[in-house]
Amino acid sequence: MTRSGLPPFPFELLAPPDPATLPLPPASHPEPGVELLRGAVYAVPDGSRPLELDLWRPAEPDGPVPLVVFVHGxxxxxxxxDDLGPRFRTWRPGPFARLVQAGLAVACLDYRLSGEAHFPAQRDDLAAALSWLGGRADELAVDRSRIVLWGESAGAHLAALAALTSAGSATGAVRGCVCWYGPSDLGALAEDHGGGFDSTDPTTREALLLGAAPAADEELTRAASPVHHVSGDSPAFLLLHGTDDTLVPSRQSVRLAEALREAGAPVELRLIDGAQHLWVGLPDEGVTECFDRSVEFARALTR
Known part of the structure; x- marks a missing residue:
């Protein structure tokens, strides 16, 4: 008994429920043959909000379905x-339903933003999502051995990091990674921007991610740069980047492609002539071609 005369409080009751055992959300059917589980909690980081993902999958799968893990920008x-970018917001059916219609399941996930936590929290969140998906794969009817990561912009950076650091780990089932106009070498942004980026500025998006200007912590900047995690065990990569991108220079994707080729890892680099960031300036048929090539890449790796 405490001095108040009440029994001591069982503080373990304040602990959040284990995401590995939480009930899955109810399914909806946004398109014929498509089932959507919206808002499944996959992690509850200490001091943070619960992190959720949406799972798109075939309504009546013949067996475990290959999985695309999408990371937003x-x-x-x-x-x-659930946003692939402004060029896809009017698509009907939407891009994730189209992926399901192509025979793939899609997990679209939250991660902690830079206003909530600094790197490596975001990388750790992706690892937690992959672990949750693998641990509940039978229940979700997805194939834990056939996973492709797909990210756009900042999400491409995180997807590449997750793919490159998963080799030989419990999440080593990642077979490939699709990266649209993503940063790959944070320490080289000033050079690639031709002087239009200040690596000592603590207010850039990259500095807010790291918690310090890139030039102020070179070791952390290197750790957060996918290009420095490439090895001969790296999975296959598809890199798509607009030649007119002024937000993330296309040289960033060239750097990653060069590192992968030098390591002997499979990579396809497509520089999209005239395209800005987010595929701004690209005709509709060009946007569709980028999407279709990415779907083909994912399907080929997971057959």
Whole structure:
């Protein structure tokens, strides 16, 4: 008994429920043959909000379905887990339903933004999502051995990091990674921007991610740069980047492609002539071609 005369409080009751055992959300059917589980909690980081993902999958799968894990952009500062970018918001059916119609399941996930936590929290969140998906794969009817990561902009950076650091780990089932106009070498942004980026500025998107200007902590900047995690065990990569991108220079994707080729890892680099960031300036048919090539890449790796 405490001095108040009441029994001691069982503080373990304050602990959040284990995401590995939480009931899955109810399914909806946004398109014929498509089932959506929206808002499954995959992690509850200490001091943070619960992190959720949406799972798109065939309504009546013949067996475990290959899985695309999508990581949204937004400069690590904002964004929605179900948003592939402004060029896709009017698509009907939407891009994730189209992936399901192509025979793939899709997990679209939250991660902690830079206003909530600094790197490596975001990388750790992706690892936690992959672990949760693998641990509940039978229940979710997805194939834990056939996973492709797909990210755009800041999400491409995080997807590449997750793919490159998963080799030989419990999440080593990652077979490939699709990166759209993502940063790959944070320490080289000043050079690639031709002087239009200040690596000593603590207010850039990259500095807010790291918690320090890139030039102020070279070791952390290197750790957060996918290009420095490439090895001969790296999975296959598809890199798509607009030649007119002024937000993330296309040289960033060239750097990653060069590192992968030098390591002997499979990579396909496509520089999209005239395209800005987010595929701004690209005709509709060009946007569709980028999407279709990415779907083909994912399907080929997971057959």
């Amino acid at each position: 937004g400069g690590w500062r904002t964004g929605r887990r």
